[in-house]
Amino acid sequence: MRGNPFLTNFKDLRHTLNLSTISTAVVTASFGCTGPALIIIGGAANGGLTYAQTISWLFAIYFFSGLLGIYLALKYRQPIAGAYTIAGAVLVSGSLANFTLNEAIGAYLIANILVIILGLSGLIDKVMKWMPTPIVMAMIVGVMIRFAIDMITSITISPLLAGSAILAFLLSSRFFKKVPPVLSALLVAVPLAIITNAFQFQGEQELFIVPQLIMPAFSMEAIVSISIPLALLIICSENAQATGVLMAQGYQPPNNAMAISGSAIGLVAAFFGAHAINIAGPGTAICSANEVGNKETRYAASFVNGIFHTLYGLFASLIVPFVIAMPSVIVTVIAGLAMLGVLTKSLKTAFSNSQFQMGAFFALIIGISGVNFFHISAPLWAIIGGLLISFLIEKEHFGLRLKAEMK
Numbered sequence: 001m002r003g004n005p006f007l008t009n010f011k012d013l014r015h016t017l018n019l020s021t022i023s024t025a026v027v028t029a030s031f032g033c034t035g036p037a038l039i040i041i042g043g044a045a046n047g048g049l050t051y052a053q054t055i056s057w058l059f060a061i062y063f064f065s066g067l068l069g070i071y072l073a074l075k076y077r078q079p080i081a082g083a084y085t086i087a088g089a090v091l092v093s094g095s096l097a098n099f100t101l102n103e104a105i106g107a108y109l110i111a112n113i114l115v116i117i118l119g120l121s122g123l124i125d126k127v128m129k130w131m132p133t134p135i136v137m138a139m140i141v142g143v144m145i146r147f148a149i150d151m152i153t154s155i156t157i158s159p160l161l162a163g164s165a166i167l168a169f170l171l172s173s174r175f176f177k178k179v180p181p182v183l184s185a186l187l188v189a190v191p192l193a194i195i196t197n198a199f200q201f202q203g204e205q206e207l208f209i210v211p212q213l214i215m216p217a218f219s220m221e222a223i224v225s226i227s228i229p230l231a232l233l234i235i236c237s238e239n240a241q242a243t244g245v246l247m248a249q250g251y252q253p254p255n256n257a258m259a260i261s262g263s264a265i266g267l268v269a270a271f272f273g274a275h276a277i278n279i280a281g282p283g284t285a286i287c288s289a290n291e292v293g294n295k296e297t298r299y300a301a302s303f304v305n306g307i308f309h310t311l312y313g314l315f316a317s318l319i320v321p322f323v324i325a326m327p328s329v330i331v332t333v334i335a336g337l338a339m340l341g342v343l344t345k346s347l348k349t350a351f352s353n354s355q356f357q358m359g360a361f362f363a364l365i366i367g368i369s370g371v372n373f374f375h376i377s378a379p380l381w382a383i384i385g386g387l388l389i390s391f392l393i394e395k396e397h398f399g400l401r402l403k404a405e406m407k
Helices: 005-011 019-032 035-046 051-076 086-095 101-120 123-130 133-157 159-175 181-195 220-248 255-272 281-287 299-314 316-325 328-350 357-369 378-393 395-406
Strands: none
Touching (some): 035 316, 051 255, 051 299, 051 316, 086 101, 101 220, 101 255, 123 255, 133 159, 220 281, 281 299, 357 378
C-alpha cells in the first residue's frame, strides 16, 4: 500500500462504513460498556474508592482503550478492539484493601513497563508464532464458550427478552441476509425491555465529574502482588485471546505492536486510575466475525467502537446510571449471538486436522473450567496445559510442524 497506511485507511473509511460495520460497533460497545463496567463499579466499591475515583477509573479505561482501538484499526487495517482486562480489575479491586490507591497506580505503571519491555524484545510475537494453532483455537473456544452458554441459560431468566432476541437473530439470518442478524436481535430486545419496564432506573447522577489525576507511590509489595500478575494477564489472557481470534479469521496480528501500544497508552491512563489498557478478546471477536462483511473492511467496526468507547469515557458520570438500568439479559444474549461465528470457526480450526488433537482438547476443557491459580486466569493455563499434554504424547507433531514451516 502506497503512502501512509494510517492516513490511507482513514480516507477509506467512507467506503467501509456501512450498516454491518456500524451495527457491529454498536453491539461491541453495548457489550463492552455494560457488563464489564458494572464489574468495575462493584470492584471500586469493594476497594473503598469514592464515586469520583470510580468515575475517573471508568474514564481512563474507556477513553484510552478507545484511542488504542482507533489507532490500531487504522494503522494495521485489522479489526483490533481496545479494552481492559476484566480479570485484572477483579485482581486490583481485591488488592485495594491492602494498598493505597497511589501504591496501586505505581504498580500499574510497573506492569505497563514490563509489558513494553517484553514487546520490544520481540518475545511476544515469537511465542505466538511458535504456538500450535489448534491449541490456541481450542483455548479461544474454551474461554469464550461461556458467552454462548450464558445466552441459552438466560432464557430461563427472561424467556420473553432472551427468546425474542434469539428468534429475531435466527429469522434475520434466514430471511433478511442484508441486515446484520445481531442488529435485528438488538432492535427487537431493547424496545421489548422498554415496553415491559425491564429498565430499572435508580437515582440518576446528572453531575459531570472531571477525571482525577492521581500521583503514584511505589511499594515493593504492591509491585509483587499487582504488577507481575497484571502484566501476565495483559499478555497471556486478553492479548492472547485477541491474537487467536484474528488468526482464526485469517489476519496476521501485530502481537508486539499491540502489546507495546496498549501499555504505552496505559502509562498515561494509569495516572487517572486505569489498571490496564490492552486488546479486547471478546470485542475483537465480535468486530472480526464473518457477518461484519468483507475482511478488508472489518477494521471500520473497531474504529467506530473506539469512538463509542472514548465518548463513553468522557461522559461516564452521565452514562453510568443508564448502564446500571439496562437488563443484564440483553447484554448476555447479544454477546452470545455475536460470538457464534467466531466459536464455530475456531472449533473447526482446532479439530479439523490430526495434529495436536489431545493438546487442543485439554486446552478446550481447561478454558471451559475457568480455573484461576496464582491470580492467573484460564486462558494462560489452557495454553500451558495443552502444550504440556502435546509435549507428553504428541511430541512428534512439533517436529512435523517445524518441517512444514521450513519448506
